[in-house]
Amino acid sequence: MPRWIQAAVFILVIVVIVFFAFGLRVRGESQPSSGLAPDFTLKTFDGPAVRLLDLKGKVVVVNFWASWCIPCRDEAPFLEKTWRQYKDRGVVFLGIDWVDPEPDARAYLKEFDITYLNGPDLGTTIAPLYRIKGVPETYFVGKDGNLAGNSLGPIGENTGYMTQAQFVQKLETLLAAK
Amino acid sequence: MRQQVLSSGLLVALAALALFTAAPARAQGPNLDDETNRIAKTLYCPVCPNTPLDVCSTQACAQWRALIKEKLQQGQTEQQIRDYFVQQYGDVVLGAPPAQGFNWLAYILPAIGLLLGAAIAWVTLRQWVIRRGAGAAAPAEAPEISKEYADRIEKDLKEL
Numbered sequence: 578m579p580r581w582i583q584a585a586v587f588i589l590v591i592v593v594i595v596f597f598a599f600g601l602r603v604r605g606e607s608q609p610s611s612g613l614a615p616d617f618t619l620k621t622f623d624g625p626a627v628r629l630l631d632l633k634g635k636v637v638v639v640n641f642w643a644s645w646c647i648p649c650r651d652e653a654p655f656l657e658k659t660w661r662q663y664k665d666r667g668v669v670f671l672g673i674d675w676v677d678p679e680p681d682a683r684a685y686l687k688e689f690d691i692t693y694l695n696g697p698d699l700g701t702t703i704a705p706l707y708r709i710k711g712v713p714e715t716y717f718v719g720k721d722g723n724l725a726g727n728s729l730g731p732i733g734e735n736t737g738y739m740t741q742a743q744f745v746q747k748l749e750t751l752l753a754a755k
Numbered sequence: 756m757r758q759q760v761l762s763s764g765l766l767v768a769l770a771a772l773a774l775f776t777a778a779p780a781r782a783q784g785p786n787l788d789d790e791t792n793r794i795a796k797t798l799y800c801p802v803c804p805n806t807p808l809d810v811c812s813t814q815a816c817a818q819w820r821a822l823i824k825e826k827l828q829q830g831q832t833e834q835q836i837r838d839y840f841v842q843q844y845g846d847v848v849l850g851a852p853p854a855q856g857f858n859w860l861a862y863i864l865p866a867i868g869l870l871l872g873a874a875i876a877w878v879t880l881r882q883w884v885i886r887r888g889a890g891a892a893a894p895a896e897a898p899e900i901s902k903e904y905a906d907r908i909e910k911d912l913k914e915l
Contacts, residue, residue, distance in 0.1 A: 578878055578879070578882075579878060582875055582878060585871055586871060586875070589864075589867065589868060589871060592864070593864075596860075643815065644818070645813070645815040645817075676801050676815060676844050677815070677818070678818050678819065678821075678822045679843075680822075681818050697843070700841075700843070700844065700845040701801060701844050701845035701847055702845065711802075
């Protein structure tokens with residue numbers, strides 16, 4: 578067999594292996610819980626765009642949700658209630674609506690009377706930064722702009738994820754940090 | 756007076772004609788559900804990867820199908836609807852990545868593999884044919900015999 582064919586086969590096999598390895602690596606990565614929070618700009622439903630980086634100095638709660646997600650409905654009243662309690666203490670809540678038709682999302686926000694900043698993940702560009710596996714997922718960003726933990730499922734009692742008390746405790750800890 | 760009656764009659768006739776012609780057009784128009792499913796078949800919801808939107812049973816996909824139907828009712832074309840979904844949710848909703856940038860590799864690599872395979876098959880077959888041809892053309896080698904034995908055969912043949 579000519580040498581050029583042998584070389585071409587070798588190169589092709591290497592390229593295919595590299596592709597598979599890269600794909601497996603990306604799929605295997607879990608959601609981040611520490612380090613610098615991936616920056617994004619959220620175009621809110623009714624207001625201006627908000628950039629995460631600009632919120633440095635505040636505690637930020639990033640919550641991924643969707644109107645078709647039942648556990649999101651369960652935690653929605655608690656998130657809104659907590660936001661109202663902490664909004665004057667330097668805490669910002671950002672709701673990111675994931676793969677959701679806008680009319681349904683707006684109806685959801687109205688249903689739960691949600692007043693904190695919310696917007697669609699346009700083009701699904703934010704979710705991959707946090708490598709979310711589904712909704713709801715919540716990420717805590719400290720005043721320094723670093724991630725300070727997450728809840729990879731609904732916040733509540735007996736959910737197997739973060740409880741409401743742990744959520745509040747997390748906010749207090751982050752507010753107390755310099 | 757007669758002229759008024761005539762023009763009124765003409766108007767009524769025109770209105771009736773418009774009604775009769777419009778009704779069959781609606782009936783012959785594409786079935787909205789079929790059209791919705793046809794477009795949904797080519798889109799993928801990230802909630803359930805590798806499952807086309809038309810057969811996915813999740814609430815998210817049901818909402819997406821309702822949105823397609825709504826946009827069809829608004830008179831949007833298939834391309835407009837597809838563009839809307841890509842803009843809202845990204846390329847991930849398409850069954851195949853758009854042929855641009857790094858994505859080109861997904862289209863080129865299979866073709867390169869096919870060409871390479873064909874080249875290997877051709878070279879290998881050619882080598883076989885050459886070897887077989889060379890083998891068939893080679894004269895059969897005579898068995899080696901001793902000079903004494905050869906002389907004896909010559910002698911016997913002469914005596915015949």
